[in-house]
Amino acid sequence: MKRNEVTNCLICNAPLNHQITWKSFLTNAFPKTICTECEQKxxxxxxxxxxxxxxxxxxxxxxxxxxxxxxxxxxxxxxxxxxxxxxxxxxxxxxxxxxxxxxxxxxxxxxxxxxxxxxxxxxxxxxxxxxxxxxxxxxxxxxxxxxxxxxxxxxxxxxxxxxxxxxxxxxxxxxxxxxxxxxxxxxxxxxxxxxxxxx
Incomplete structure (x- = not known):
């Protein structure tokens, strides 16, 4: 999956604020697909x-x-x-x-x-x-x-x-x-x- 392919939370549809960190860039970590608020539920x-x-x-x-x-x-x-x-x-x-x-x-x-x-x-x-x-x-x-x-x-x-x-x-x-x-x-x-x- 390309980075930033998911632009809205897959649970509540709120816009996702993608922040590419060095860690995520270097480790090829999965980009987020849900917002922090939904994550906490x-x-x-x-x-x-x-x-x-x-x-x-x-x-x-x-x-x-x-x-x-x-x-x-x-x-x-x-x-x-x-x-x-x-x-x-x-x-x-x-x-x-x-x-x-x-x-x-x-x-x-x-x-x-x-x-x-x-x-x-x-x-x-x-x-x-x-x-x-x-x-x-x-x-x-x-x-x-x-x-x-x-x-x-x-x-x-x-x-x-x-x-x-x-x-x-x-x-x-x-x-x-x-x-x-x-x-x-x-x-x-x-x-x-x-x-x-x-x-």
Whole structure:
């Protein structure tokens, strides 16, 4: 993305005051895509485990962001957290594996939200999983989510791989755990997870 390509905040549309610092120029840092006021509405998540790392809490600002990004198909919003995602994942030697959408859902939505977050952050990734069920976890009780049968199948050999699963949001952990268990049972060396949001 060219510098100053985004001239207005992607959240509230206020004009962005781009200030190119020596640091941003020399490190080729991502230019800002949201204003400071909007930035402050997203609350960092305090991680207590290294098994699942999440960047932000699920608050009203994040709820609005997720709704616009996933359900109103505002794919430009993938750029909002790219610097933070890049910082977390760019130095790992593990293979980055996005949680996939079911092919039918992908057709409906027209883009895979996790893939787009990774692309925007310049993080290479590989698909090892395919989702076999179309129903989502949204609207289910915790008990219903926990009782959900395995809904992934393996599409690529993962033997001896160190893997970081990436998803947009972690709530009960069912999705991540299904994916993790399948990969470990299929020979993965280790599986950790990273999510943008913790619900």
């Amino acid at each position: 997203f609350v960092p998540y305090e991680n207590t485990s290294k098994e699942v790392i999440s960047l932000y809490q699920y608050n009203d600002a994040m709820k609005d962001f997720l709704h616009r990004y996933k359900f109103m198909h505002d794919v430009m919003l993938a750029k909002v957290f790219r610097a933070q995602i890049h910082e977390q994942l760019s130095k790992t030697h593990a293979t980055i594996v996005p949680i996939p959408l079911h092919p039918t859902k992908l057709k409906e939505r027209s883009f895979a939200q996790v893939d787009e977050l990774l692309k925007a952050a310049h993080i290479p990734y590989e698909h090892f999983l395919e989702k076999t069920m179309t129903d989502t976890q949204v609207g289910k009780t915790r008990q219903e989510r926990l009782a959900t049968p395995q809904f992934f199948k393996l599409i690529k050999n993962c033997k001896n791989k160190e893997i970081i699963l990436v998803d947009d949001i972690y709530t009960t952990g069912v999705t991540i755990n299904h994916a993790k268990n399948l990969l470990l049972h299929s020979g993965a060396k280790s599986v950790r997870a990273f999510t943008l949001i913790r619900g």
